[in-house]
Amino acid sequence: MSSIDAATGRSPEPGDGVIRAVEALRRLLGPRLSTTMAERTQHSRGEGLPDVGMPDAIARPQTTDEVAAILRLCHEHRVPVVAFGAGTSLEGQVAAIRGGISVDLTGLDRVIDISADAMDCRVEAGVTRKRLNEELRHLGLFFPVDPGADATIGGMAGTRASGTNAVRYGTMRESVLGLTVVTPDGTIVRTGTRARKSAAGLDLTALYVGSEGTLGIVTEIQLRLQPIPEAILAAVCSFRDLTGAVSTAVAALQSGLRMARIELLDEVQMDACIAYSKLDYPRGPALFLEFHGSKTGVREDAETFGVLAADYGGGTLIRATETESRNRLWKARHDAYHAVMALAPGKANMGTDACVPISALVDCLLETKADVEASGLVAPIVGHVGDGNFHLGILFDPNDDQERLTADALARRVGLRAIAFGGTCSGEHGIGIHKLDQMETQHGPALDLMRRIKVALDPEGIMNPGKLIPDA
Amino acid sequence: MSSIDAATGRSPEPGDGVIRAVEALRRLLGPRLSTTMAERTQHSRGEGLPDVGMPDAIARPQTTDEVAAILRLCHEHRVPVVAFGAGTSLEGQVAAIRGGISVDLTGLDRVIDISADAMDCRVEAGVTRKRLNEELRHLGLFFPVDPGADATIGGMAGTRASGTNAVRYGTMRESVLGLTVVTPDGTIVRTGTRARKSAAGLDLTALYVGSEGTLGIVTEIQLRLQPIPEAILAAVCSFRDLTGAVSTAVAALQSGLRMARIELLDEVQMDACIAYSKLDYPRGPALFLEFHGSKTGVREDAETFGVLAADYGGGTLIRATETESRNRLWKARHDAYHAVMALAPGKANMGTDACVPISALVDCLLETKADVEASGLVAPIVGHVGDGNFHLGILFDPNDDQERLTADALARRVGLRAIAFGGTCSGEHGIGIHKLDQMETQHGPALDLMRRIKVALDPEGIMNPGKLIPDA
Known part of the structure; x- marks a missing residue:
């Protein structure tokens, strides 16, 4: 090797x-x-x-x-x-x-089967999520996991991807019903079933989802699908400060309000988005929201949310219900990365992926923002706050070794802080090679169990070596 | 040994x-x-x-x-x-x-920690779900997984339990955030985190949930909790035939209607319940329902459901919103087992646990009912139809060897039929020793992967030997 x-x-x-x-x-x-x-x-x-x-x-x-x-x-x-x-x-x-x-x-790009009645489908690993959703639309169904990029379903299963809709529809962990996997010695196995649940044996499906190609190659995925809701209402709510925005999100979750999306943009990110996408939204941190349900249901949800937000210094909800106006609103969110890059041409962007219990989110974010300030770097924050997951986009000069080291150290502290708050160094991007050094802190003695499973299922160590599980 | x-x-x-x-x-x-x-x-x-x-x-x-x-x-x-x-x-x-x-x-019966803010808790394995819910009530939270029995949380994790609320809130697979596990050699490991999602390494939590004590002993469980909804509306809807009842359930799921419970009782089971619980519900198969949400939301949901049901021959919804009337309604469902036993004193009851894609539910149920009739046995059906899961209660004389064999064969065919329909021989009860003989048909070559994991994590084979994974 x-x-x-x-x-x-x-x-x-x-x-x-x-x-x-x-x-x-x-x-x-x-x-x-x-x-x-x-x-x-x-x-x-x-x-x-x-x-x-x-x-x-x-x-x-x-x-x-x-x-x-x-x-x-x-x-x-x-x-x-x-x-x-x-x-x-x-x-x-x-x-x-x-x-x-x-x-x-x-x-491997075939959509093998779609069952509108079962609300599931089977696709080959190379099908991308956008293409799948195009094929589903006329059936009134959609595949909700949306990590932003037009990733393949196989890749999304491999990294246990999630994204903006996970607060309501779950991540790949909840969306994958079963897999076809080729094991390192070339055996073809099927895991899971088409039933919505099963208590028949070890959960191999969950074991392969998020295994980043270290145990075998996923070639087919059976996915749960969701009905396209009767009504969708999107909204933006601006806040005086980050604490108010996050506290509103937490209170909304605690009240049982069903949000399909609840995305945080901090004031640095909002400034960048306002400039880049020429928005007329107020400055300051904001929550981007989406409600799915019946026409009256989403209106009621938005009103309930507005009342909650007002308690924490939130402004009036800017709403969008028609497809075009919703798309405009979400385009600003989706362009967040480009808006940040436009802040500082020539810089590179180092992403982080902390995810903490929602009760720890305010403290973790405030500590992180203080840490960013002390580092001297610029690092806007976007977050899937309904899951407790947030990303820094740490800007650094790729030709400046010292700045890269500063950025590396900041990113590492973000992961370790999330672990210290009872959370994880990776909410949805996975480990790969970049977070290998946090796995021992993250898992302790459980890491040895992962190693044993790796050896049991890939005894020659040929599957994506050097990733996910650090060498002992 | x-x-x-x-x-x-x-x-x-x-x-x-x-x-x-x-x-x-x-x-x-x-x-x-x-x-x-x-x-x-x-x-x-x-x-x-x-x-x-x-x-x-x-x-x-x-x-x-x-x-x-x-x-x-x-x-x-x-x-x-x-x-x-x-x-x-x-x-x-x-x-x-x-x-x-x-x-x-x-x-091990301590509730170690409850966080109302994070909506999670950590309990020792011996805490029962009813006791946990008693401790949660004053916080406005509940633990939704309800298998009927007052099982321990550790046991529920071990068998990947679910029950009546799973259609909305998921099973133990979705409810367990992390575990403390003692491995066979006495090492204490912690899996998972308190974050709502994580993409940091192999999903050991999911591997232990449902492993039926064959890989180690779970001693602590971190659980996601849910807010007690503002309003709860329960209802019963009777149908002319089983097909109408099941088709209504499937259509409701496809429409995106959010039901917290949707339980099927076939006409044999309803007759038994009406007699046992002295109900004045109409005869014939019925759906028992529950909606969770806002006051207006649950009313709207029930109305939407009623319109759907009418298309499939459903009668008027009998509703219950007050706690006492809801409890009365659900008591009849919970007493289903006792109602069946009262049908034939002295008989034993063999449960089955098939779970199929919801698109296959009507066909699978009709084939199963024909099979029951041909067997000459009495076997009422209750089902968590929102998940595609249904149970037969096959009545047989425990002192009649021939009748036991007939019941065994019927139960076995129910599991194999579920597998043939793309589902599972066990939706929620697990494998134990009774369904070992269906594991090869259920999993094929994937069974070998389970054996390898078992050997990797329990090399001496001391953990609950003879269960879950058949010997090679």
């Missing part, structure tokens, strides 16, 4: 095993096995920080059986395997840091 | 390992280690079929540290360990079929 060169981020010359595996894969896949520098470079990284790990070759299977054949060959030759989808992961999950084969699953 | 005697259901004379373990445990626990026949008999079985497995001794720890010490000793002496809570499991999970130590966790 080759290993990464820390100086260049490139794997060294391929060993005999890789050479033999590539030859065998070429016989299997013909032109769908590529070793061009362009393809290797494209598959060397995801989004987020530019951490590169060059695969030795890219395999482009079109069926589960081909994935199984690829894994059998890689297993035989002890060659690392990295699953690759849309390349939108943020924590270095797809970088081939120990070389080997990047298995590009975008050729 | 001793094994069960098929003829007597009793384990043979204890081996040297058991004798030495019991001596060591007596030194550790004093009078909280018992070998009396009364205690052993009481811990030899749960509810459901009278399958007995006598433990050699009962250990009554009071802390997680004591559980760890017990497991270290049992591990050292290679003695089977069975966790025991309220003894309400239905599939033989607590029977000590290979002898060994029954670890009675009812002494």
